[in-house]
Amino acid sequence: MTQLALQHYLAVGTIMFAIGLIGFMCRRNLIVMFLCTELMFQGVAINLIAFGKYHGNLSGQAFVIFVLVIAAAEASLALGLVVLLFRQKATLDADAWRELRG
Amino acid sequence: MDQLFPVQYSILIPLAPLLGAIIAGFFGAKWIKGQSHWPIWLGVGFSALLSICLMSEMLTRWHGGETLTAVKNYFTWIQAGKFVVQWGYFFDPLTAVMLCVVCGIGFFITVFAAGYMKGEAGYFRFFAYLGLFIFMMTNLVMGENLIMLYLGWEGVGLSSYLLIGYYYDKPSAREAAKKAFLVNRVGDFGFGLGIMLSFLTFGTISYFGHGVGSHSGLLELAAMPLDQLAKLPGVNVAWVPTAMKWIPFLLMVGAFGKSAQFPLYVWLPDAMEGPTPVSALIHAATMVTAGVYMIARCGTLFVGNAGAMMTIACVGAFTAVFAATIALRQFDLKKVFAYSTISQLGFMFVGVGVLAPVAGVFHLITHAFFKALLFLGSGVVMHAMSGELDMRKMSGLKKVLPKTHILMLIGCAALAGFPFTAGFLSKDQIVGAAWQHSKLLGSVMLFAALMTAYYTFRLYFRVFLGPLVVPPPPDGGHGHGHDDHGHGGSLHGAEDAEGAKAAEHEHHHNHEPAIMILPLIVLAIGALVAGYLNFPERDNSLAGFLGKSPSFALAYEVAEKAGSVVSPMPFGQLEAAKREEETNRDTVADEKHTELMLMWASSGISILGIYLAFVMHLKNRRRGEELPNKMPQLARLLEGKYWIDEIYQDAIVEPLRALGRVFFAIDRYVVDGIVWLISFIPQASGWALKLSTQRGYLQGYAATMLFGIAVILLIIFL
C-alpha cells in the first residue's frame, strides 16, 4: 500500500458527503439530521486526510483535528438545543418548527 | 457722497424698524402688550429721521452742484458662479424721495395706528407686522440691485398678506389676504422672469454696478449702444435686441400686479379687509406705488421700447377710467378710496408711460399724502361709527366729527384736484404730459379727473354735510374687530340715554383723540403744500432734484436716442430743457401755452365735478338717488364692479381648478398606478416565493442552497 490514488479517496469522501446531504435534506428527525451532518464532516475529513497524504504534509491531519473540535462543539450545542426544542413541542420533528418561517 | 453719515449708517434705516418689529413681535405678547407701538414708533421714527438727514445732506450737495449718487455694499448676499448679489444700497435723489415718503408717512401712520388699534387683540402683532413692512419697503427703495428690489417686493407682499389677514378670524379677511397674495404671484412671476432675462442678457442685476459711470451696472449697460456692449465681457450681445423688447413687458407685469393695474387690480379692493392704517400705509401710500418706483428706477430698460411705454400708458389710462367708474357707485367709504387708489395709480402709470417719470413720482408723493389722509380720516369715521362705513347710513357727520370733517375736506379737495391743492398740481402735470403725447390720452385723463372730482365730493357731501344721520349700532358690537376699544358704547348709547346734542358735545372729543388727529393734520398740510415741491418747475424744484438721479438722466438719453417724441423737462433734465428752449423757442412757448390752457381746463373740470356732486348729493339728494334708476343696467354694472371678480372666477379660477382636478386624477391613477404596478411586481413575486419556497421546512432551504452550490460548481468547472 505505497501507492495512493487520490481520486479514489476523494470519491469515497464525496459519496459520504453527498449521502449525508441527502439524509439531511430528507430526514425529519432532528437527531438524525444532526447525525447526517456528522456524516458530511466524515466525508470532508477523509478528503482532508487524503490531500494531506498526497501533499506529504500534516496540514490535512491538523485540519481534521479542528474539524473534530467543531463537530464536538456543534454536537454538544445542537443536542442541547434539541433537548430544549423537544421540551417545547414534545416531538423531534423538524417540521414542528415551521412556524419560525416568518 | 459716500462719506455722508446717513449713507455710512444706511443699514440702520431698514434695521431700526426690523429691530422694533422683533422686539414687538417676540416680547409684545407677554411683556409689552399695550405699549407695543413704542418699539415701532422709535424704529420708524429713527428711520424717518435718518431719511430726512439723508435728504437734507443731499439737498445741500445738490445746491453745491455735486454728484448725488452713492453705493454702499455691506456684504455679498448670494454668490453662485457669475451670479453675485450684494446686500447693498444705492442712493440717489429718487431713493431719498422714496425713503422720505415711506418712512415719513409711515411714521405718521404708525402714530395714528396706536390710537386706532388701541385695545385690539393682537395689538403687538399689528405693530410687529408694520415694522416688518417698513423694513421690507426701505429695502425695496434702497436696494442696489434687482434682487434686493425683489426681496423688498416679496417682503412687502408678505407683510401685506399678514396685515390684510390681521383679523384672521374673519373669513372675508382670510380670503382677501389669500387673494392679494395669489394675484401678486401672477405679477411676480413676470417680474422674476424679467430679472432672470436681465441677468442672462447683461450678466448682472446691479443697477449701477460699482458706481455710476463705471458701466458695470444693468441700467448703464442697457443705455449703451450695441457696438460698445460687444466689447464688454459677460454681456450676451446677441440677445440684447430681443431682450430689450421683452424685459419691459415682463417687469411691467410685476408692476401691474403690485400696483393694482387693470388685469391684476382685483386684490386691492378686497385688501380693505385689513385695519384702516394698513389700507392707508400699504394699500394707498407706499407698497402699491412700488410698481411706479420700479419703472422710474429702471427707466432705461423701458423708455427705449415705445410699444412697452405705450402699453403702460394705455393700461394706466384704462385703469384710471375703469376704476373711477366703479368708484362712482360704491357705498363703502374704504371701497371708494380703494378704487380711487387704483385710479390714481393709473394716473401715475400714465405719467411714467408718456415719458414723464417726474410727473409720475410727483403724483406718487402727493397721492401718498392725501390718500393716507383720506384713509385715516375714514378710519376716524369708522372708529366713531362703530365700524360702519356705508355712506347711505350716515350723513352730516360734520357736527360730530368737526376736525375730521375739515381734514377730510382738504383730502377730498386734493384728490378731486381742486385748484392749487397738491393733487391738482401733480395730476395736472400728468394730464399735461399725456396731452402732449397724445390728445386722446389727455382727454381720457381729463375725463377720469372729472369722475374723480365727482365721486370724491359725492362721498364728502353725503357723509359730512346735510342732516345728521348716524348708523344704528350694528349687531354684535363694533365691526372690524373693534370689540373692546376704550369708549365702548360710542355714540349710540349716549344718544339713547341723554339726547343727541349733549352727547355730541360730551363725546365727540373722544371720537377724535389727539393721537389720531395730529398725524392727520400733518398729512393734511402735506396734501395742501406738497404740490409746490414741483410747482412751478424751477431749478430748485422736485424735477431738478430728481433729474440728478442717474436713472432719470440715462432714461432721457435712451429715449432721445430711440427717437421718441420726448421733452427733457419731464425727466428733470433742466439743462437740456433750457437748451431746447433756446433752440426752438416757438414750440416751447406753444407747449407752455398748452400747459396753461390745460391747467385752466382741469381746474374747470374739477370744479365741474364738484358742482355735479353738490347738485346731486347735497342740494337735491333725491336727484342723485334717482339717477341710477334712469340707467338701471349701467348702475348695476358699476355696482357689480363689471363683474370682473365673477368673470375671473368662471374664466380662470374654475378652469384652473378643473385642470388641477385632472392633474390630480392623473397623478393619483396614472402615475401612482405605474408606481404601484412597479412595486407590485416584487411584492407579488415575493408573495409567490413565500408560498412556494418559504414553507418553513429547514430541508427545503438546505436543498435550495445546495442546488445553488451545484450550479456554481458546474459553472466554474465546465
Place this chain on the structure above:
Amino acid sequence: MLAETTSVLSPLVILVLCVVAGVGTVLLLPSRREASLRKVGGCVLLATGLILAALLFRLTAGSPQGGMGPYFWIFSAIAIIGAIRVVTHPKPVYSALYFVLTVFASAGLFLLLWAEFMAVALVLIYAGAILVTYVFVIMLAAEAAQPGTGARNLTEHDRLSRDPVIAAAVGFALMGVMLFVIFDKANEIKTNPVEIQQTIVSGATQELGVFLFQKHLVNVELAGLILTVSMIGAIVIARRRVIGEAGSSSPDMLIAPATPVDDNPHSIPVVGTRNPRQKEYPET
C-alpha cells in the same frame, strides 16, 4: 500506467450512475412503501456501488502495485453502506449505530492513509463521546415521545421522509458534479509525489504533535476555547427553562417542573430540573 480516464469514467457514466443511485436511494428512504420495494432500492444502490467500484478498479488495475489493495475496497464499502443505512434507517437508534460503523470504517481508511493518530482520535471522539451523547438523547426522546402509530412503533416523522425525490436529485446532482470534477477535470493530479510521501511514513503521531504546536498553536488554543464555550453554552441552554409556557413569571418557574410523579411523559428530567430529592441551589 493509468488508463485513459475519460473512457473509463466519462461524465455520461457518472450521470447515469448518479441517476440510478438516486432512484435507488429514493426507494430505500423511509416512506409508506412496502418493505419489498425498499429491498429493491437497496439492491439497486448496491449494484450501482459495485459498478462504480469496478470502474474505479479498472481505472487503477494497470498500475504496478495492483491498484488500491483490498483494504481500501473493504473499508470504503463498509463506510458507504453504513452511511446509506444511517440515512435510510427509520429508527434513530439504528442510524446512530450505523454511524458508529461508518466511523470505524473511516478510521480504517485513515489508517491506510498513514494517519493512525487521526484514526484513533476519530474512534475516541466520534464513536466514544459524540455518539454516546446522541444515543443518550435519542433514548430520552424515544422514552418521552408519544408512541407511534405505524409499524414497529415508529413516529410519523421517522417513518416518512420529506421530499425524497428533490433531496436525492439535489444530493446526487452535487455528487455527480463533484465526481465529474474529480475524475474528469483534475487529470493533472494523477502523478504521485512519491518522494515526499516517503518522508512521513513513520512517527507520524509525534510529527503531528510537533506540527500542531509549532505551526498551529493559536488555532489549537482557539479550538480549546471553542470547546469550553460550547460546553458552557450547552449547559446554559439545556438548563434554562423555556420561556413561553403559561405563567412563568415567578423566579422558581424558571426551573423546569419537578421530576414527574404523575408519570407525565412530557417533562423530561434534564440538568437544572428541580428534583425533590435534590438539594436546592441558587438560581439565576
